[in-house]
Amino acid sequence: MAQKTEKKPAATGNGVSDDLRRKAESKNWPIAIIEKALEGGVKEESLHQAMDAGMTPMQARQMLTEDRKIELGLAWTKVDTERGIRAEVGKKGLTIDAINVGSYADVPDIWPDQTMRPRGAYTKPGAVSMGYTIYSKAEVWSDNLGELYEEAIQRRWAPATDIPWESIAPLPEDRERAIGQILTALCEYNYAVILSLGKWVREVSYGFHEVKLYLSTVLFDAGRHYEAFRKRALANGRGLGVQAPGHRLMPIREAMCYAEMATVVFLMNDSFVLSLYQALAALAQNDAEVELFTLAAQDKARHLAYGVDHTRFLLKHQPERRDEIRRYLNKAEEYLTADRAADTPLREALAIHFGGGLKQIGDGFSKLNDFRHRQLQTYLSRLESAGIEGHENVLWPELAKDL
């Protein structure tokens, strides 16, 4: 952008072809603009095209003329939005919650606007819809969104370089195959979440930007888990195992409303997945697995924190939806048990892993049963925190057997 003005002499009025002059006159373009454009190196042909395409002389002047008297309308400075906002930079920097000051913090129960107007900004009448579908705060909201969003960013990690991969030494065949099989299932779970969340991020209207921001971090986490688990499975000579049956993924893809998806993913499935991540961290076979599953569990805990808070918020504002939410939970429970019944490789891989080797698979099965029991208890206590009490009485019967 350095060479601008110093190169050409002033326009002489020469060099405008008759053709161009005629067209300029018929389109009401001042000849001075044409001269200026030619002087600036614009091709004659382009000017023909511009006039044919309906470009107004005003637009052309805006683009070309450097020595006109510029007048500003400044209408945008007079719009009726709240001013005087000076958000404070706190201990954790300038956070998304810190800028929720004055009317910018007002998150209405129903967001009234289908456009991409940011909350607190003014939009001229006539702005068009961007096709969002979620306008109800209760459907998506939770008071910890901002905090979880910033935390996700602060605690980011990169699987390529933050995991001590070099600590992975060759393992006995049964152990390596078992962890590969477990990771195969976890990769698929994370991919299903990716497929689903991508859609839901886009449905949330612009006024609830905290939700869009937070979901973006969950997507990024799910992508990272998919990536990191695949890397672990492929890092030690063996690789992935047998594809999962996919039953438990059905309720995720079938969710018809956001609250259903959030219940199924962030409250139900993530509870079971977090317990598994934690168990895998405890049973890690090398430093890489310690780090991998500890970091993954840390991410997953955020997802669950949202799941619990979101459900509590929803039930507080729409208590009539309690039974509906239970149905979503039951459906997810049903499909989880169907998955377990069908997934022999995963069950046996877990038993090998819990037992500490193929020869201890019998012991592994009983440890797996204990784990299932704890997993379910933890799930029930999380439901209680979310405001869903007594769920042990209405659990999906197959799952209740783990009690």
Added chain:
Amino acid sequence: MAIDQAVIDELRKEPGMPDIDLSWLREEDAPGIVAKMGKRGLTLDQINTGVYGEVPETATHGTTRSRGSIPRAGVLRTAYFVPEKSDIWADNATLIYEEAAQRQWSSATDIPWETVQPLPDIVEEAICQICTFLTEVEFIAGDAPGQWLKQISPDHYEVALYLISQVMDEARHLDVFRKRALVNGCGLLEAAGATRGLRNVLDSKDFTEMSALMHVLAEGFVQTMFRTGEFIAQNEAEKMIFRLCAQDESRHVGFGVMHLRYVLEHAPERREEIHHYLDRAEQLFGHPTDGGSSGLQEALLITMSGGTGDLDKGAEIAMALNKKQANEYMHRLEVAGLGDRRERMNPAFGMLLDPPKN
């Protein structure tokens, strides 16, 4: 090394042992893989070896099966994926994704917010107007790739991971410009409303259409603007914001350019179709009813004049920016293999082009 069948047979005899199958431990089902750490750690390119690195030209299953794992019979379908690799692929997806993972930044703590000091009212308003525009449009570039994720097969998961990294980047962009607008005594001003050009990105029914419109055209223009950010910025914080955002946008634009190139190399018959998408998009982006962005233009003039009130100076820089945007756009198209666009580019941009270098 196989599992000893005798061990399995012995195990079956143990009292209280549930039915065990263990057929998944067959030797032939573990093809073996040697993934080695590279200079940049264990990257996706590093694990793309053997069967795991074989990216099929056509995704043939509608399940979440990971590439290279053993197919299971009877699995329920999850989605209709875009089958053709050439419709969604870019050879640099893995590289860009890994770079994104390394270069994440925090708008809360990586921006020297303390350098934002009181500005003359009109300059502060101009900055806030620019931020209003940016916080408004940035996440369209998050929604658009987001809504495509459900159509990306796990056979082509590299593309999904790249798209996710873009959603994350755009979240941060929405967030950082909103933060800037609300930190120094002003606030948000006038949004342009949903513009036709951006609607067009969300409306795209074809991945390459979406990518050409969003990555190559729209984000290309935004990236050039970010890279000219030193003329807009009034302090170190704003310079840092533009610099970091420009770095992110380079990845998005880079994916789009390489995707377009891949398409043109592997499906050359699509050239005219792609021109058509760009004909329409260029017209919408340059259209007088698009955006009502006079606020943005005026705010740029004010900031680019350095708050001196010398609007001519601002206009000169703005003009140079417009030219740079058009020329860089043309350059990207050339890299992608669409150099013939020069002849049919919308005059609103075409007239700003420098003569081609030969």
